[in-house]
Amino acid sequence: MKKKVWIYAVLALSLILSACSQSSSGQPDEKKNSGKLEIFSWWTGAGEEDGLKALIKLFEEKNPDIPIENAAVAGGAGTNAKAVLASRMQGNDPPATFQVHGGSELNDGWVAAGKMEPLNDLYDKEGWNDKFPKQLIDMVSKDGKIYSVPVDIHRGNVLWYNKKIFADNNLQAPKTFDEFFKVADQLKKKGITPLALGDKEPWTATMIYENILLGTLGNEDYQKLWKGEMKFDDPKVKKAAETFKKMLSYINSDHSSRNWQDASQMVAKGDAAMNIMGDWAKGYFVNDLKLKVNEDFGWVPTPGTDNQFMIITDTFGLPKGVRNAKDVKQFLSVLGSVDGQDAFNPLKGSIPARTDADVSKYDEYGKQTIKEFKAAKLAASLAHGSAAPEGFVTKANQAVNIFVTQKNVNQLIDSFKQASSELKK
Amino acid sequence: MAVRSVYRSLLYALLIILSLFYLMPVYVMLITSLKPLDQITLSQMWELPHSLDFSSYQQAFERLSPNFMNSIYLVVPATLLSALLGSLNGYVLSKWKFKGADWIFTAILFGMFIPYQSILIPLIQFLREVGLYNTIPGLIFVHVVYGIPITTLMFRNFYASIPEEMIESAKIDGAGIFKIYQHIIVPLSITGFVVVGIWQFTNIWNEFLFAVTITTSSQQPIMVALQNLSGSQIVQWNVQMAGALLAALPTLLVYIFLGKFFVKGLLAGSVKG
């Protein structure tokens, strides 16, 4: 008899617990009903999270009656968040607004799938059409309709270097490929790893290749490549692959066990001289490693890309079918305002997407980059999904991952050619 | 005799060396999790910490505790429900065999060996359809369904050892299928419930593929959160090791206190039992 009582007790407990879990999982529904504005992003790292919080705080000051929910998803430099987003959008449960890279990721992804509302009226109302660079607005538009609001700009074509190593060896930061290889050879002779790479996640290596492509092809041909107007077996593309191959002979041997932070750390600690990475690396140097801008580390555009700007821009749009569209637009107007951009970007370590932001709020790197951004020609990043659809990017990353080991130029070109059949769709 | 004692000491030496190999990861996990981040340099990796520092546990706990609770909400109902279902199935398939029961049993068993990837895409579509996608009840449902084969197998093997005569004489006394289950089977299957319960508890707690594909962010069980710890910013090894230990603690405790039953379940899971 005793045993039976025990079994019933356990059963009762299980029912109670499943009821508990029911109620705890009921929360997402409550969220929808209470009209909380869900801001979806993958900003959970040191500076970026602070930036997002500052932005939310600014919004709440201006709109105290609209509650905000920070729905950031950690892990995998955004890949986790993108997967979450994809499943929510497919399930017709879009967040109020979400982080998306301008360019192909937005236009060939969510806009093409018919999941986004155009924002032209918001741009007109806020008078933004001449506040963001035209090339940038083009990146978030399709067929004349604007679909998102850029909040920040990151530069992808930056070569970071350890100032002390360069000074000790009397070296100048390289501006061309020839200079790069000359410097690299000298460093190698001294027993210093010339280029740090951490391609545990292969997009880091893809970034090197896209920067070489930009430096070799020039802006116009680089653009043509993604429009399908230039073939992937063009001799210039091949030449870029050859350069990539040569560059890979200067990297650290344990590159595949490192992520991008580990690679940046090598430059910070003086274990390696240079590193090619987007300028979020500056945030990592300054926030996490407590280095000083232009003292401990320096930067130049990657070889051959002076006056060019490999752009990665985080933007937010309005998904179709959200209940609180008006509130979302309210948020977007704060996000696109000078105040909003200047609250967010100095903390995140990026530069504002608007051209009329307050330069004095940015550090030395920011000031210089804001200046260069205004004058530079923009190029969309492949590694970050701005130049080509997600499917192509996945294939490109695979091809590059193989190339880093195999160093087979023809194989790389073939894989890109094969994947490019998807670009025309 | 001298040969024998040399042989014995050699045996012990070997066993001790192998034990050290098996314990090595635990040692590293423990000492690393007790060091502050600045003490984790490569050269000191194997050294004991200078002083005990529990801050990494605090950090790991802060970041993992919601997911830890998710796992609890998931594991307890899922384990109990699937044990109950398995017990019913095992009862029928061992004591009320009908024509073709053995083939149905084999067909059910196949379900425990399939790579779950092969049902994952329809499963996600289905869960989305019924509104259980990205919910703990959804995960509970999944674990109960795909737990049917193993729990049925374990209970069927377990009930096979209950003598047929007992059931028969109860039938002659006029007891029906419910009464026999309630008065004979259930009281005799306490061990069975413990073994199956521990087995399901361990498996569901440790499961990763369903967890990572069916739930997102705030609904995720602990194993996914642990894996995500390494995904962002600098890898803080001390926090990660502390997190790994926290995540492993419930199943380790179960093993330490109820290891005998755990091993029983393990052997029962190999079909022939």
Added chain:
Amino acid sequence: MEPKILPSLQSGSSLAVSAKKRKRRNADQLMSIVFILPSILAIGVFVYGFIAWSGYVSLTNWNSLVPDLSFAGFKNYLFLFKDFRFQADLRNTLFFTVFFIIAVLVMGLMLAVFLDQKIRGEGLFRNIFFFPMALSFVVTGVIWQWLLNPATGVNLYLKKLGLDSLWYTSVKIIPGVEWGKIQFGVPVAVIAVVIAAAWQMTGFSVAMYLAGLRAIPEEIREAARMDGASELQIYRKIIFPIVAPITVSVIIIMAHISLKIFDLIYAMTGPGANFVTDVPGVYMFETTFRGNYYANGAAISIIMLVTVAVFIVPYLISSRKGES
């Protein structure tokens, strides 16, 4: 639908059973089917039905965010077999499975035999070899990722001996003959994963072998000893043949684990440089849920299912026959 009555009872008691009771029994037999019906339906739909649906998806064009269920023939399979990454996956899975099973069998049998020598503190030793099984593959992956990281872990000691290795970051394939698009051979990086996996799973084979050894009556050994057989001969001639069927079970169980492995590799190494540690489970996950190639992912999962079924179906059928 007739209840199965044991022959011994048939003669005496069934006569005594009244018609009413027999009717009752038929009702109960019907009830038993009602009991089990939900489970049968669930398995029918969620295992067999969903496999069929996955199979169908693998034959469609659904390779983007938006479901596209138009029929595509075997396009996705053809793509996979020509794909560098998938070829590498097949190679890696083959060698991972072989080495993993060998490691688990050898270590398992060795430890079981050791523990069977009337060891003092046997319970403690047993617990030490068993406990990793209570851990998650994710936890194992996290720990061994650090232990076998070329810059840390065991290499700190091995370096002093000049034996340090690149472990899972090595891109070497031995011997690396050209085969299809890939180099065929043993990927060195896989060894590191085998060590971690074997660390976790040896306990299973130890438990199985130990149970087998313990089931052998002491009298048989005694009798052999009386006949003048040495301990070694006893093992070779008597004990190993008895535990041989256990080996088959262990191989089947381990093979199905290693053929569908995902979490350990995902947590420990990821696909690796040049895909030296990639496996179909990881590829399926990434291509489906990160790259939105649903049809390709479904095709991978069906291939995984077939490889597992090759081992499991004969095993299930034979153990079915063995029972009846």
